[in-house]
Amino acid sequence: MSVVLGRDLTKVYSLNGRQVAALRGVSLTIAAGEYLAITGPSGSGKSTLLQLLGGLDSPSSGRLELMGRAVEGLSDDELTDLRLRQVGFVFQRFHLMPVLTARENVELPLAEAGVGRRERGQRAAELLAYVGLADRSDHRATQLSGGEMQRVAIARALANRPALILADEPTGELDAATGAQILALFDQLHRDGVTLVVVTHDEHLAARVPRRVHLQDGRIDRDELATAR
Amino acid sequence: MSPFGVLALLSWLLPTAPTFQQLPGIAIERRLADRHGLSVGDTVLLTPKPDRPAARYLVEAVYQPKADPATALRGEYQIRFHLPELARLLDAPDRVDRIAVRGRPGVPPDSTAFRLNQPAFGYRAYPSELIAAESSRTFAVVSRFHRAIGVISIVASAVFLLCIMLLKVEERRLDAAVMRLIGISRATVFRAFVLEATFVAAVGSVLGVGLAAVAGALTNWVYRRRFETSLVFSHLSVEIVAFGVGLSLLLGVAVGALAARRLVTARPLALWRRAG
Amino acid sequence: MTWALVVRSLVRHPVRTLLVIAGIAVAAALLLDMVMLAGGMERSFSRMLLSRGYQIRLSPKGTLPFDSEAMIPAITPILEDLRDDPDIEQVGPVLATSLHVSVGDSLLTVVGYGVDPAAQGLYELESGTDLAPGDSTGLVVSEPAAAAAGWRLGDTVRLQGRLDPQSARAAVERVVVVRGVVRFLYDARGQRSVGADFRLVQSLGRQPDVDPASMVMVKVRADDRVDAVAERIAAAHRTVEVNSVAALVVQFRSRLVYFQQLSLILATISLVVGVLLVGTILTITVSERIGEFAVLRGIGVRRARIVRLVMAEGAVLTGVGAIGGVVLGLVTARYLDAILTSFPGLPAAISFFVPERTAIARAAIAVFVAGVAASGYPAWLAARAPIAETLRADAE
Numbered sequence: 079m080s081v082v083l084g085r086d087l088t089k090v091y092s093l094n095g096r097q098v099a100a101l102r103g104v105s106l107t108i109a110a111g112e113y114l115a116i117t118g119p120s121g122s123g124k125s126t127l128l129q130l131l132g133g134l135d136s137p138s139s140g141r142l143e144l145m146g147r148a149v150e151g152l153s154d155d156e157l158t159d160l161r162l163r164q165v166g167f168v169f170q171r172f173h174l175m176p177v178l179t180a181r182e183n184v185e186l187p188l189a190e191a192g193v194g195r196r197e198r199g200q201r202a203a204e205l206l207a208y209v210g211l212a213d214r215s216d217h218r219a220t221q222l223s224g225g226e227m228q229r230v231a232i233a234r235a236l237a238n239r240p241a242l243i244l245a246d247e248p249t250g251e252l253d254a255a256t257g258a259q260i261l262a263l264f265d266q267l268h269r270d271g272v273t274l275v276v277v278t279h280d281e282h283l284a285a286r287v288p289r290r291v292h293l294q295d296g297r298i299d300r301d302e303l304a305t306a307r
Numbered sequence: 308m309s310p311f312g313v314l315a316l317l318s319w320l321l322p323t324a325p326t327f328q329q330l331p332g333i334a335i336e337r338r339l340a341d342r343h344g345l346s347v348g349d350t351v352l353l354t355p356k357p358d359r360p361a362a363r364y365l366v367e368a369v370y371q372p373k374a375d376p377a378t379a380l381r382g383e384y385q386i387r388f389h390l391p392e393l394a395r396l397l398d399a400p401d402r403v404d405r406i407a408v409r410g411r412p413g414v415p416p417d418s419t420a421f422r423l424n425q426p427a428f429g430y431r432a433y434p435s436e437l438i439a440a441e442s443s444r445t446f447a448v449v450s451r452f453h454r455a456i457g458v459i460s461i462v463a464s465a466v467f468l469l470c471i472m473l474l475k476v477e478e479r480r481l482d483a484a485v486m487r488l489i490g491i492s493r494a495t496v497f498r499a500f501v502l503e504a505t506f507v508a509a510v511g512s513v514l515g516v517g518l519a520a521v522a523g524a525l526t527n528w529v530y531r532r533r534f535e536t537s538l539v540f541s542h543l544s545v546e547i548v549a550f551g552v553g554l555s556l557l558l559g560v561a562v563g564a565l566a567a568r569r570l571v572t573a574r575p576l577a578l579w580r581r582a583g
Numbered sequence: 584m585t586w587a588l589v590v591r592s593l594v595r596h597p598v599r600t601l602l603v604i605a606g607i608a609v610a611a612a613l614l615l616d617m618v619m620l621a622g623g624m625e626r627s628f629s630r631m632l633l634s635r636g637y638q639i640r641l642s643p644k645g646t647l648p649f650d651s652e653a654m655i656p657a658i659t660p661i662l663e664d665l666r667d668d669p670d671i672e673q674v675g676p677v678l679a680t681s682l683h684v685s686v687g688d689s690l691l692t693v694v695g696y697g698v699d700p701a702a703q704g705l706y707e708l709e710s711g712t713d714l715a716p717g718d719s720t721g722l723v724v725s726e727p728a729a730a731a732a733g734w735r736l737g738d739t740v741r742l743q744g745r746l747d748p749q750s751a752r753a754a755v756e757r758v759v760v761v762r763g764v765v766r767f768l769y770d771a772r773g774q775r776s777v778g779a780d781f782r783l784v785q786s787l788g789r790q791p792d793v794d795p796a797s798m799v800m801v802k803v804r805a806d807d808r809v810d811a812v813a814e815r816i817a818a819a820h821r822t823v824e825v826n827s828v829a830a831l832v833v834q835f836r837s838r839l840v841y842f843q844q845l846s847l848i849l850a851t852i853s854l855v856v857g858v859l860l861v862g863t864i865l866t867i868t869v870s871e872r873i874g875e876f877a878v879l880r881g882i883g884v885r886r887a888r889i890v891r892l893v894m895a896e897g898a899v900l901t902g903v904g905a906i907g908g909v910v911l912g913l914v915t916a917r918y919l920d921a922i923l924t925s926f927p928g929l930p931a932a933i934s935f936f937v938p939e940r941t942a943i944a945r946a947a948i949a950v951f952v953a954g955v956a957a958s959g960y961p962a963w964l965a966a967r968a969p970i971a972e973t974l975r976a977d978a979e
Binding site: 129134155158159160161162163165166167169173175176177178185186189190191238 | 584587588591592594595874875878879880881882883884885886888969970971972974975
């Protein structure tokens with residue numbers, strides 16, 4: 079089954095009264111369990127595409143199905159629920175809640191999904207152990223290093239066992255060694271059967287991803303599998 | 308108690324009889340005339356007590372009494388008689404409530420009052436200033452009350468101002484960091500922010516004076532209509548404006564300086580990071 | 584989780600939060616004071632008039648009780664008529680007049696009240712014994728009168744009446760004994776007053792031959808009969824003014840219009856200040872944290888939850904501020920009351936600020952509701968922020 083099915087997706091922004099086309103007819107299918115890197119130069123539409131795939135934004139035209147559901151027919155609450163249960167986000171700047179601890183940050187989407195206090199405590203502990211931060215669970219986000227914050231963000235993204243993880247430049251704010259740890263974690267996720275889409279400038283990251291979609295001026299100009307490279 | 312207070316107006320007659328010349332004349336205040344449709348030439352029946360016989364009087368004049376805050380809120384009507392007529396009505400000949408005395412120029416009222424009090428012929432003489440001070444005690448209390456409310460308002464506005472300035476500081480961290488990083492001295496940055504606060508306080512003060520003038524005019528309009536008086540209820544004097552503007556400027560500058568101090572005492576890089 | 588986020592977000596900027604709470608507390612205090620002022624004096628007046636259970640007052644025509652020196656003449660037949668009324672439980676005549684006593688070389692002037700000891704609604708005993716019915720030689724005195732004259736319980740006093748101002752000599756004198764120290768309910772602070780048998784004071788006062796009284800207090804057996812009894816008395820005795828306490832309160836209210844309007848204006852201003860404070864601060868705070876709200880939305884937090892988060896912050900700020908405001912308001916009310924009760928001639932029993940539970944609850948709820956309502960706009964801003972655009976702007 080396809081996790082993502084996009085046909086002729088376009089996205090046009092209004093910038094200072096000027097219409098700017100960020101995507102100009104992108105068609106993309108992502109199957110369950112795939113590990114995909116979206117690459118391209120700045121302004122090529124990578125982040126915009128990722129936001130459409132995560133239901134953070136809606137396309138100006140075209141058809142997008144996430145987990146078999148057409149996005150354009152969904153209400154805001156339905157789309158929010160879809161993001162909560164089916165999609166996990168990892169942002170470049172981590173975007174943890176600074177006032178919450180690592181454990182509470184992971185528990186946040188679980189609480190929103192109505193998971194009971196005890197169960198979400200257990201699940202958060204498991205996830206923090208999974209990302210190697212069992213001993214940092216009671217530290218505030220502001221007390222963690224960049225790599226630790228990103229690992230907490232990954233644990234948060236995994237909280238509700240989503241069908242799709244979307245990462246936007248996940249190593250962009252990290253040094254090489256820490257970035258490598260995050261990539262290893264992504265590999266581990268892929269091996270565990272999680273569907274992963276990563277937007278990156280990082281050639282090192284892109285090179286180790288099985289499928290690579292290259293965007294140029296809002297269009298896909300290459301969609302290649304590692305075996306073909 | 309003034310005899311005016313115990314006068315009960317029994318009824319009002321429209322002008323009819325041609326015997327006006329024989330009737331004693333009175334002057335009634337404008338409010339009374341307006342409320343009861345009376346005018347010069349009308350006759351009225353007056354009695355000092357309900358069980359006493361009424362006497363007929365001719366309205367000879369309608370006058371506007373001098374605005375007096377002591378009586379404005381009581382709602383009682385005033386009627387002026389010739390002294391012998393009132394004495395006759397009250398059945399109290401040769402009796403007065405008070406006598407006004409004007410001393411010769413240069414004689415201090417205190418010494419005149421002292422001399423008049425020496426024989427003690429059943430009266431007591433007071434200098435007018437003393438009576439004025441005594442009768443304005445009520446207004447002195449109201450004035451103290453207003454001042455206390457003013458202090459509370461000033462505290463509230465100071466807290467509000469401090470909050471806003473604090474937030475302005477948060478907003479201006481990046482500006483301050485950039486200024487400091489390009490080599491502008493702490494003192495200059497401090498002056499720049501204090502100057503900005505002063506400007507904001509000055510503009511706010513001017514707006515505040517304008518608002519106070521409008522509110523004062525509205526207050527006067529409402530209460531003058533409400534109490535049918537020409538009294539000034541809200542008076543925006545030069546002293547009050549100076550106090551208000553001075554205080555808000557002082558508060559603005561002090562709070563601005565406090566806020567600016569937070570900016571200049573932090574290290575520029577720390578500011579930069581927090582602003583980011 | 585919601586409360587952890589709310590509380591920690593507020594603690595994140597402690598100075599700012601404390602200042603906002605302080606600002607709300609001052610606004611709430613002013614509002615509480617104004618709510619108390621709006622109804623306090625009226626309630627205090629009503630409570631004072633009803634403190635001894637007398638619901639009706641008879642006074643000279645065209646006057647309010649003790650509002651003038653006018654007197655009701657020929658009071659005895661009126662009293663007899665009232666006592667015959669089956670709805671009336673007690674009838675207490677009062678005569679107020681100036682009396683004098685020699686203290687050393689000087690003459691002390693006091694307010695003398697003539698009362699019927701069997702039915703008096705004028706004072707409450709503080710020490711000693713009360714006047715017994717028919718006690719024509721007893722005297723009760725107020726604390727200030729006792730202090731000024733140096734009286735003690737059991738002292739013999741020569742009360743003088745109808746002083747001739749020219750000769751400074753009294754026309755009449757009666758010897759009485761101080762039985763008790765009392766608190767006269769309608770006296771101004773520091774007023775020197777004495778109370779004695781009604782007929783005794785009549786004999787000392789002006790025009791004893793006209794059988795005068797300054798006021799008659801009437802206690803009706805059933806509260807629901809008060810208006811009917813007042814109407815009946817007014818119809819039977821057209822030369823006197825008959826007022827129930829409720830009617831007197833209405834007349835009193837018209838004299839308080841200034842304070843009522845002032846309190847309304849200031850209460851409105853304090854509410855506006857509170858709303859502006861909460862609204863402004865939360866709007867700025869939300870703008871600062873708009874990226875955080877976008878992330879929350881991004882990871883699947885519903886708009887309604889975001890609205891609840893921001894409004895909960897407003898609720899905590901205004902809730903804590905309102906509690907502080909109640910405490911501050913009660914303290915400032917005592918201070919403001921001390922100023923206003925120094926009005927010359929005002930009965931000491933009158934308060935302008937009466938701390939009643941309903942007034943406190945009303946002010947606290949008004950501040951709370953206004954504060955929470957003020958957080959509606961920033962909450963809407965936080966919930967409506969476009970996720971993608973905000974995250975993009977935040978990343979730049």
